[in-house]
Amino acid sequence: MSSALSSPSTFAFDDLTRDRSGHVRRRSWFDGAMRWLLPLLYLVAILPILDLVYWVARGAFPSLSLATLTANPTPGVGSGGGLYAPLMGSIAILALATAVALALGFLGGLTTAEYLDERSAGIVRVTANVMAGTPSIVLGLFGYIAFVTFFGWGPSLAAAGVTLGIFMTPYVFRATDLAYTSVPPHIREAAVGAGARPVQYLLRVASPIALPQVLSGVFLAMAIGVGETAPIYLTTTAVVLPPLGLLAPASALPLYIWSGFETGLVLPSAIALAYEAAFLLLVIVIGLNVLVRLVAARARRRLEGLFQ
């Protein structure tokens, strides 16, 4: 912010010999030290991650091949083979979870933004914000008690998907709420002035403006959800086959790494496969995050265009 207005030079003071105590020089020196030291802290955040990506890639690449994506893991989890089952499981669980999160989060967000009065909307928003901070392990235990045992679904794709969907709901909710409330008021006034009914306003005026932002929120929720381990570990079981149905157990990439960890990660092939799963996860998560950014930037440009 201030780099254009650079720190005061001590030159003028030397010239007029007014800085006899060295006070100004000291202050300026301290500022200069901070200017160089603080940016170095970026390294604390970035270097470990570069190291992480390096080691994951290094562990994954020697054995990464097309067979990794098409072969099932060999029985005896963590011992070798490919990642077809965990990948398919991850996709199935994520699809179900996204559907659940859309059903709850999108409709909830829409209702909050468009139909609730300020007071109730405030209460719902605070609840959603706080819900977004619920530890995933707590939600996982809830999923186990509610879906696996009480509803009797057993460890299954359905239990994992619904639990993960509940976990993702607040993110979708907030994106939807924010998207619809940030439609500029003059657009609504113009629509109502032109005689649009509320439904027409919602479907043909507000939604085209808001949906890109909702989409970026959905991608974000997916990026967060796909890497979650705790809720899935408690609600489904790692298996070596792709999910056979809603009530059949489904494996998942994070779950696969986890079961590899639980069985010790001793065999080189198990370690390699865990790294491959981690690498795939990283690719999926980073890809989704890039999508979030692209879609959000586009949505923002679109919204800004409306004010001109």
Place this chain on the structure above:
Amino acid sequence: MSASQFHNFGWAFFGFDYGSWGIMTFVVGSFLTSVPALAISMLVGLGIAIASTTYLPRILAAWLDPFVDLLAGIPSIVYGLWGLLVIAPYFGTTIFPWSATHLSWIPGFAPAQFAPTPGIGTSLALAIIVLTLMILPITTLLMRDALKAVPRDLWESGLALGATPWEVTRRVALPYAKRGVWGAAFLGFGRAIGETVAVFMVIDQIERLPVNIYGGTSTMASLIIGTFDNALLTNSYGHTYLHYLAELAIVLLGITLLVNVAGRWFIRRTYTEVAGL
């Protein structure tokens, strides 16, 4: 006893004795990992936030900041795997022997009988470090948001009065952004205390308080995932254990709810649409 009934463990539930269903060991374990991790990541995060808003050329910050934000999205299982396979051996063979000799005057840094220094490296210290890295992007992002919201007028007035950029940051911008910094602390703590998988993978879990930083312990979250198999037993011990974990989860949920409500009270909304904040 059916699963829908509340199992009353009595007051021993809030005690330290795991054998008589006490949870306090794990509450303390959670705080022992989260508080140091939060302290480090607040300091580093504040430094990065100040560097980004005050010192870095704008174009450099515009490239680096999204990168830091992206780190918040890395799955915790990947952090755990990396911590276990890459960092733990390095710490166990290099860092810990060094710190045990040279830093043993710090409480908790001296080797002890049941937690000698060398080893596989998984320990309380490693859990703190992995946790620090995991919440660093979140605290950084929230504090950067707060500092960015400081009006330009205040900045320019401060500079015009002859204050250095550091002094404006320290005496004008930070007091203005105080709420955001507090919010970052609370929300970061909420994340740290609920973190499960990565912590469990590197903490070398045992169900007792840590002897020193080289030894294992367990947090509330890591106890749930680490001993969940007990709850799957179909005998009466398994049933009781499920109740125990569920009630422990309620305590954990209560703590995170309080922390998150406090955090949200400080920060009404965030301006960055990443990291799920």
